[in-house]
Amino acid sequence: MFSDIAKKVNEFKAAHPEANVIRLGIGDVTKPLPSAIINAMHAAVDEMANASTFRGYGPEQGYDFLVNTIVENDYKARGLDISADEIFVSDGSKSDTGNIGDILGLDNIVAVTDPVYPVYVDTNVMAGRAGELQANGKWNKLVYIPCTSENDFIPSLPTEKVDIVYLCYPNNPTGTTLTKDQLKVWVDYALQNKVLILFDGAYKEFITESDVPHSIYEIEGAREVAIEFRSFSKTAGFTGTRCAYTVVPKTVMGYTKTGEKISYNKLWNRRHTTKFNGVPYIIQRAAEACFSAEGKKQIKDIIDYYMNNAKIIREGLASEGLQVYGGVNSPYIWVKTPKGMTSWGFFDYLLNDLHVVGTPGVGFGPSGEGYLRLTAFGTLENTKEAVGRLKKISI
Ligand SMILES: *Cc1c(COP(=O)(O)O)cnc(C)c1O
Numbered sequence: 303m304f305s306d307i308a309k310k311v312n313e314f315k316a317a318h319p320e321a322n323v324i325r326l327g328i329g330d331v332t333k334p335l336p337s338a339i340i341n342a343m344h345a346a347v348d349e350m351a352n353a354s355t356f357r358g359y360g361p362e363q364g365y366d367f368l369v370n371t372i373v374e375n376d377y378k379a380r381g382l383d384i385s386a387d388e389i390f391v392s393d394g395s396k397s398d399t400g401n402i403g404d405i406l407g408l409d410n411i412v413a414v415t416d417p418v419y420p421v422y423v424d425t426n427v428m429a430g431r432a433g434e435l436q437a438n439g440k441w442n443k444l445v446y447i448p449c450t451s452e453n454d455f456i457p458s459l460p461t462e463k464v465d466i467v468y469l470c471y472p473n474n475p476t477g478t479t480l481t482k483d484q485l486k487v488w489v490d491y492a493l494q495n496k497v498l499i500l501f502d503g504a505y506k507e508f509i510t511e512s513d514v515p516h517s518i519y520e521i522e523g524a525r526e527v528a529i530e531f532r533s534f535s536k537t538a539g540f541t542g543t544r545c546a547y548t549v550v551p552k553t554v555m556g557y558t559k560t561g562e563k564i565s566y567n568k569l570w571n572r573r574h575t576t577k578f579n580g581v582p583y584i585i586q587r588a589a590e591a592c593f594s595a596e597g598k599k600q601i602k603d604i605i606d607y608y609m610n611n612a613k614i615i616r617e618g619l620a621s622e623g624l625q626v627y628g629g630v631n632s633p634y635i636w637v638k639t640p641k642g643m644t645s646w647g648f649f650d651y652l653l654n655d656l657h658v659v660g661t662p663g664v665g666f667g668p669s670g671e672g673y674l675r676l677t678a679f680g681t682l683e684n685t686k687e688a689v690g691r692l693k694k695i696s697i
Pocket of ligand 1: 394395419534
């Protein structure tokens with residue numbers, strides 16, 4: 303999908319070189335790293351130049367200074383019981399949500415919400431768990447759980463047997479969330495049915511409402527059934543800097559074919575130390591700086607900036623009578639296409655008539671048809687200009 307979008311945008315620009323095309327389709331941050339993080343990186347670079355402070359291979363799971371800071375700030379401070387040996391620092395949640403399949407059996411049945419972050423589907427296709435692609439755009443061995451305006455984007459429990467489910471909240475691409483009660487339904491289901499929940503919390507820092515969980519471990523029982531993925535990419539502008547972590551509680555158990563219990567923590571530790579040699583020292587110092595008082599304040603200012611853009615998009619489009627979702631606890635706004643247009647039909651209209659680029663919802667899965675994703679990661683100026691054009695919508 304993203305190459306199709308690039309092709310259409312480039313063709314349009316070649317034909318209309320004078321047009322000011324605004325991209326509200328990007329899933330990447332645009333603000334630079336704040337000074338607290340840059341200063342920590344500079345200091346770490348200098349340490350690398352000195353024999354007494356130089357670092358070579360570090361612990362594959364991450365340096366203690368970072369792991370302990372994560373435990374203190376992201377878990378203990380919220381009253382959550384996660385220990386240092388349950389945290390695995392990595393180069394990204396894209397890699398982790400894909401690599402986790404290394405420790406899971408190939409005949410497991412995988413469920414995904416639909417629409418979905420494409421990495422979960424594509425990595426299972428590569429591993430051989432997805433089966434064959436059908437004419438309706440679905441892989442025949444995957445279980446798709448539709449999330450649309452008809453069910454308020456709240457996934458219902460699968461009716462067939464499932465072993466693994468990916469949940470991402472706040473959600474990319476819909477920008478919607480689950481409340482604690484709604485997420486508890488899934489944790490209870492997983493406990494009763496021996497289902498492993500792979501919970502992607504890449505957008506937790508964008509949460510503004512109090513009944514939305516920041517971590518799945520806020521739900522009682524989740525320590526028995528859930529692995530949590532977190533990334534500094536969107537929350538702290540690390541998309542190009544690369545640092546994330548995965549939490550595998552020692553209490554989460556898998557089962558062999560004969561029903562024997564296996565610790566996923568041990569399996570993941572083995573996988574991680576075998577195939578990964580750690581995140582660079584300089585980058586881990588940068589990640590640590592996200593938790594200093596200055597770092598927290600600077601990061602919050604950037605998130606507030608993006609969330610102000612989200613508000614402008616959401617309110618601007620809603621005032622024109624468009625149906626919009628998300629944008630309250632996430633940087634994504636999920637727009638219902640007007641007058642029954644297809645995702646690509648609306649994309650083409652926005653590009654050709656308003657010179658605004660979105661992302662067609664259908665690219666995230668069959669249930670994304672009839673929607674388009676806009677993001678709040680642009681500049682304030684461009685966001686205002688794009689919303690002004692969208693107000694002139696004539697369909
Ligand atoms: C951006 C994003 C990530 C972060 O991926 P990184 O590899 O850490 O940059 C993870 N999950 C979702 C759903 C995302 O949108």
